[in-house]
Amino acid sequence: MRTLILGAAVSGAAAADLAARLGHQVSVYDRSSTSTISLRDLGYAVHSGAWADHFLAGIGLVVASPGFPEHSDPIQDALGARIEVISELEFGARHLTVPYVAVTGTNGKTTVTNTITDMLTESGIPAVSAGNIGTPVSGLSDDSTAIVVLEASSFQLRFIDRFHPVAAGIVNVAADHLDWHGSVGAYGSAKARIFENMSPSELAVYGADDPGATEIAALAECRTIGVSGTAVSRDGVGPVDETLQMGDRRFQISTSDPSWVTDLGIAAVMASSVGATDAGIATVLAGFTPGPHRRRTVGTSRGITWIDDSKATNPHAARAAAQAYDRVVLLAGGRNKDLDLSTIAPETVRHVVAFGEAAPSIAAGIGTPVTVVSDLASAVETAARIAIQGDTVLLAPGCASFDEFESYAIRGERFAELVAGVEAAK
Numbered sequence: 140m141r142t143l144i145l146g147a148a149v150s151g152a153a154a155a156d157l158a159a160r161l162g163h164q165v166s167v168y169d170r171s172s173t174s175t176i177s178l179r180d181l182g183y184a185v186h187s188g189a190w191a192d193h194f195l196a197g198i199g200l201v202v203a204s205p206g207f208p209e210h211s212d213p214i215q216d217a218l219g220a221r222i223e224v225i226s227e228l229e230f231g232a233r234h235l236t237v238p239y240v241a242v243t244g245t246n247g248k249t250t251v252t253n254t255i256t257d258m259l260t261e262s263g264i265p266a267v268s269a270g271n272i273g274t275p276v277s278g279l280s281d282d283s284t285a286i287v288v289l290e291a292s293s294f295q296l297r298f299i300d301r302f303h304p305v306a307a308g309i310v311n312v313a314a315d316h317l318d319w320h321g322s323v324g325a326y327g328s329a330k331a332r333i334f335e336n337m338s339p340s341e342l343a344v345y346g347a348d349d350p351g352a353t354e355i356a357a358l359a360e361c362r363t364i365g366v367s368g369t370a371v372s373r374d375g376v377g378p379v380d381e382t383l384q385m386g387d388r389r390f391q392i393s394t395s396d397p398s399w400v401t402d403l404g405i406a407a408v409m410a411s412s413v414g415a416t417d418a419g420i421a422t423v424l425a426g427f428t429p430g431p432h433r434r435r436t437v438g439t440s441r442g443i444t445w446i447d448d449s450k451a452t453n454p455h456a457a458r459a460a461a462q463a464y465d466r467v468v469l470l471a472g473g474r475n476k477d478l479d480l481s482t483i484a485p486e487t488v489r490h491v492v493a494f495g496e497a498a499p500s501i502a503a504g505i506g507t508p509v510t511v512v513s514d515l516a517s518a519v520e521t522a523a524r525i526a527i528q529g530d531t532v533l534l535a536p537g538c539a540s541f542d543e544f545e546s547y548a549i550r551g552e553r554f555a556e557l558v559a560g561v562e563a564a565k
Contacts, residue, residue, distance in 0.1 A: 140164070141197050145213050146204025147174040147185070150227040153278035154202045155183055157234065168194055168213060192216045199223070202230045205271075205294035209325075228295035229302050231269075231276025239287040240409055241270070243296060243333050244310025244352070246456040247402045250430065251308055252290040254406035254423060255415075259286060262410075262419030271295060286413055293329040303336040306412045307343045307361075308405045312351030313455035330355060337361040344408045346401045347372040366404035368397030376404050383407065383424060390420060393427045396434075398459045403427060432551035434460055438558040442528030445558045448535040449551030452476075454483045457537035461488050464531040470518045472498045473538030473550070480504050483537045490525050494518040496542040514543055515550065519557040 140163045144155045147169035155178060158165045165183050169175050172187035179185045186194050190212045195201075201217045201224045208214070217224050232239060242251045252268050259266035269276050270289035281287060289304065296302075312330050334343045338361060345356040347365030356363045364374045371377035375386045378400050382389040385407055392403060407420050429435060430450075438445035446464070451457045453476065461467050462485050471483050472494035481504035484491050491509040493501040498511045510525070512518050515534075522532045534554045536547075544550040 140199050141166070142200045142202060143168060143194065143198045143217075144202050144204075145169075145207045146227075147171070147178055148204065148206070150275040150277070151202075151204045152178060153275035154204075154227045154230055157231065157277040158202065159183075161234070163200075166194070166198075190216075192220075195220055195222060200225070202227055203298055205292060208294075209297060223300075224298050225300055226295040226298040228270055228276055228289070228291060229299040231279065232289070232299075232302050235276070235279065235281055235287060237281045237284055237286055238305045238413070239289050240306040240308070240413060241289040241291045241302075241304035241333055242308040242310065242405075242409070243291045243293070243330050244308070244346070245313045245453060246451070246459065247310040247346075247398065248290050248292075248308075249450075250399075250402045250433070251310055251406045251409075252288050253430070254403060254427070255308075255410045256288045257423045258406060258410035258415040258420050259288070259413070260419075261422045262414065262416040264414055291333055293326055296332045297329040299332055299335075301336065302332075304333070305337075305341055306409050307334045307337065307341075308409050309333065309343065309345040309352045309355055310402060310405060311346045311349035311455070312355055313349075313453065327351065327355060331358055334359045334361055342409070342412050344405045344412075346405065347374070347377075348397065348401060364408055366401055366408060368399070368401035368404070376408060385411070388417060390417075390424045392424045396463050398463070399427070399429070432548055434463065435551075437555040438562050440562045442530075443526045444531045446531055446533045446535075447551045447554050448533060449540070449547045449554060451535040451537060452539050452547055454478055454480055454537045457483050457535035458485050460535040461485050461533060464533065466530050468492065468522050468526050468530050468532045470494065470515070470522060470532065470534045470554075471501055471537045472496070472518070473536045473540050474542040475500060475538050478537075480537060489530075492518045492521050492525070495536075495538065497538045501537075515553060516557055519554065519561060523561045 142158045142163040144167045168186040175185040256266045256268045265285045271292040272290040341361045343359045345352040347367045365372045367377035383392045432449040434448045437447045448460045467488045469488045475497040484507040502509045540550040
């Protein structure tokens, strides 16, 4: 088998290594010549610079990294030549020797994925998180693992074939990554592929408060369970007082935020379905804290709380974050992903500070009072002047970071530094 890997970064390198171990003749394409240096040094045939269709000569399989949209020339040329195109997720999953579960969603999928893994580990079941979460599936060594928990992006799910989790989670589905998929319908269809190979006896768990997830779950031919973050769902999963009800069981839970409750409920149902114990689930639910750059408090002064939710990179996530607080000065902006930003500010937001490339679009589309600034530093400085006692200053950008920062994490770290400077100056 002659296999072409599209992308020379982490997932592409892992796919190349797996393909070589399987006996494939491997070549790699990446526009950046710098990215291919290490793979060339390992002996792989590499192509860089402008794409040329002759790179596909003799190729029987193309393994695509998420950096190659469906409309890109390499993908279109491969499909036009009737060459099989699969994602690195599909390629790696085909060669796992243990069962796997998978989680997708516009927001919250990392939290759900990690929480399932924690619940299984606390139950004495060796488990590992992989996929879109950072560790490529192709690079997993599953010799000491009983089950793999995969975070699956829409990019990865678009090009699957045999992908077959024993349980699936769909947290929510709202418009995102339209620059990659081209339309809301194509994005939703990619998400829905997560359960297309599942049997009627297998389980898909979804966010029952979310119209997009509910609509997609209705297409599933496997069993479905809806989880609500606001009340007990018709399937028996949701918050009661300070507990999470799951059928006839109740667990203490560390948060009342509806979006977190939904995430934790989906994780609990999925983990239970593959063997997690009540004790393991209870321990994780009681001790849950959000991950970095997910509604983390980074400062308090003069009765004002500063919150970093830099991970909120689309309007759906930003709006959900703002709804979790009573009175918000919202810092929103960055690079838009061809999304409608007019819904970014719910009724809890009293003022928006719009920054970065998307600032003019945000200002033009919302009815909330707004101040437009150039960058994040100016946004923090402006918010410090606007905020009053009782406000939450929330960084929930609703956009990608790439106009100013290399990642949402670096953006969040810089926000914390700027907040510390503001507090020190008071």
